[in-house]
Amino acid sequence: MYSHALLTPEQMYRADALAVAAGVSSLTLMERAGRAVAEEILRRFGARPTLVLCGPGNNGGDGYVVARLLRDWGWPVRVALLGETARLKGDAAIMAKRWGGPFESVTSVDGAGLIVDALFGAGLSKPLSDQIVKLSSAVKVPVVAIDVPSGIDGATGAARPAAFRADLTVTFFRKKPGHVLMPGREYCGETVVADIGIPDRVLDEIKPPLMENFVPELPQAGPNQHKYRRGHAVVVSGAAHQTGAARLAARSALRVGAGLVTVASPKAAMAANEAHLTAIMLAEADDALALGRLLADRRKNAVCIGPAAGVGAETRAKVRAALASGAAVVLDADALTSFALAPDELFEAIAETPERAVVMTPHEGEFARLFKDLVKESDSKCERAIAAAKRSGAVILLKGPDSVAANGEGGAIVNTNAPPSLATAGSGDVLAGLLTGLLAQGMEGVGAAAAAMWLHGAAAGKFGRAGLTAEDLPDLISCGIPQNPLL
Numbered sequence: 221m222y223s224h225a226l227l228t229p230e231q232m233y234r235a236d237a238l239a240v241a242a243g244v245s246s247l248t249l250m251e252r253a254g255r256a257v258a259e260e261i262l263r264r265f266g267a268r269p270t271l272v273l274c275g276p277g278n279n280g281g282d283g284y285v286v287a288r289l290l291r292d293w294g295w296p297v298r299v300a301l302l303g304e305t306a307r308l309k310g311d312a313a314i315m316a317k318r319w320g321g322p323f324e325s326v327t328s329v330d331g332a333g334l335i336v337d338a339l340f341g342a343g344l345s346k347p348l349s350d351q352i353v354k355l356s357s358a359v360k361v362p363v364v365a366i367d368v369p370s371g372i373d374g375a376t377g378a379a380r381p382a383a384f385r386a387d388l389t390v391t392f393f394r395k396k397p398g399h400v401l402m403p404g405r406e407y408c409g410e411t412v413v414a415d416i417g418i419p420d421r422v423l424d425e426i427k428p429p430l431m432e433n434f435v436p437e438l439p440q441a442g443p444n445q446h447k448y449r450r451g452h453a454v455v456v457s458g459a460a461h462q463t464g465a466a467r468l469a470a471r472s473a474l475r476v477g478a479g480l481v482t483v484a485s486p487k488a489a490m491a492a493n494e495a496h497l498t499a500i501m502l503a504e505a506d507d508a509l510a511l512g513r514l515l516a517d518r519r520k521n522a523v524c525i526g527p528a529a530g531v532g533a534e535t536r537a538k539v540r541a542a543l544a545s546g547a548a549v550v551l552d553a554d555a556l557t558s559f560a561l562a563p564d565e566l567f568e569a570i571a572e573t574p575e576r577a578v579v580m581t582p583h584e585g586e587f588a589r590l591f592k593d594l595v596k597e598s599d600s601k602c603e604r605a606i607a608a609a610k611r612s613g614a615v616i617l618l619k620g621p622d623s624v625a626a627n628g629e630g631g632a633i634v635n636t637n638a639p640p641s642l643a644t645a646g647s648g649d650v651l652a653g654l655l656t657g658l659l660a661q662g663m664e665g666v667g668a669a670a671a672a673m674w675l676h677g678a679a680a681g682k683f684g685r686a687g688l689t690a691e692d693l694p695d696l697i698s699c700g701i702p703q704n705p706l707l
């Protein structure tokens with residue numbers, strides 16, 4: 221159940237402690253951790269002069285194990301220690317003794333063909349010293365980081381100045397948020413999760429609420445399926461010269477399996493929409509009142525508003541009409557910005573019908589407009605999204621290379637399959653459409669958000685060459701949606 225879980229450093233300490241309580245000694249965990257790192261190194265690199273940089277805590281302890289094993293396997297290994305051997309404690313002191321070789325001070329990386337970064341892991345608590353900053357800036361050879369690259373916050377992915385840039389990071393039991401959130405993910409290079417014998421059942425006690433790439437079961441059309449049972453999605457069109465975004469969203473909703481999709485268009489944009497739509501239906505809804513009337517038909521069970529909707533009172537009124545309809549609502553782009561001066565009005569309107577799903581899909585700029593005080597550097601992207609979900613009563617899909625979907629109960633899913641090619645005009649409209657299509661098929665909010673961002677990334681990944689445009693994306697969804705795309 222917790223195969224996709226992410227553990228904060230605190231939760232990882234707890235997992236270690238529960239494993240120890242269950243009879244695995246902490247020294248055994250350290251030996252296995254170091255062995256796992258050494259084996260991953262052996263798998264990727266030929267023997268070469270290796271410098272293991274060891275810090276004062278247990279991350280350094282893992283480093284001594286790596287040094288001993290590589291040396292025993294015939295590698296030329298040096299160990300540099302930050303601090304003094306006399307001050308080492310517990311398991312790290314034991315492993316330093318078992319290394320049995322000389323200790324250098326941490327002054328230079330000259331002569332090394334590979335660096336093992338065992339300076340700081342979960343225990344990083346302050347900025348890197350000038351001495352370490354100088355050292356990390358001088359590294360020109362491959363770096364293998366133990367647990368996390370030194371200088372990266374395992375809980376948030378934040379990078380201290382001159383954090384180590386690893387080619388490979390080996391962590392233990394489960395990834396930490398810092399391995400998947402930016403910029404941490406970039407500093408980790410390839411991340412490998414090693415099994416060090418912590419039993420999975422410790423997670424039943426910890427109940428980690430954060431996950432990576434978790435996609436719930438997707439809706440499937442059965443043999444007796446009828447289009448009216450697959451939901452009816454409505455996408456609100458922008459003005460006459462701003463209709464493309466809504467059509468991209470509408471096409472995506474249809475591709476992802478909504479039974480019917482209607483574009484609700486202002487009168488002046490009818491001709492433009494009509495000229496471009498075939499399988500997707502078109503209905504005139506010139507103002508909020510008309511949109512409310514259209515949505516009074518309860519078979520229309522999911523609405524998307526925001527893509528090129530325009531910023532202002534008209535969009536605010538349409539958002540209120542969508543929220544009052546009782547349908548699931550996706551609020552994107554201009555629908556969010558329209559409430560920048562009065563976010564509480566939006567949250568109050570959401571609170572009026574708490575039983576239906578509302579999902580907001582802000583990028584960082586839109587997020588900052590609605591949740592100014594939640595933009596704190598010390599908080600992880602997951603914490604910010606969860607806090608925003610709690611305040612707004614909506615599921616928050618906070619977009620970026622590390623999109624996060626969070627609900628008000630404190631759960632969050634980080635998506636890591638999105639290639640950089642998704643940073644293209646209209647890509648967000650497709651995401652909003654996928655989400656609307658999944659909600660129309662009855663998925664609950666955070667599940668639909670997780671599935672939409674995963675399918676979005678997977679579609680872009682399938683394109684597999686330069687030149688991806690948002691128009692390509694809906695058709696790449698059509699390659700069949702497996703029951704669980706991660707299997």
Ligand SMILES: NC(=O)C1=CN([C@@H]2O[C@H](COP(=O)(O)OP(=O)(O)OC[C@H]3O[C@@H](n4cnc5c(N)ncnc54)[C@H](O)[C@@H]3O)[C@@H](O)[C@H]2O)[C@@H](O)CC1
Nearest residue numbers: 236249250253277278279340341342343344345346347367
């Ligand atoms: N039983 C366990 O808890 C296990 C822990 N393991 C390893 O243990 C690590 C955690 O060990 P620790 O909790 O000892 O933490 P660390 O080894 O990450 O660092 C803690 C030490 O570094 C100092 N420190 C922190 N930031 C500093 C900075 N910027 N400049 C100078 N000194 C700084 C702290 O004062 C403390 O002495 C994990 O990352 C993992 O590598 C593994 O051996 C697996 C088992």
Ligand SMILES: [K+]
Nearest residue numbers: 337340368370
């Ligand atoms: K490290």
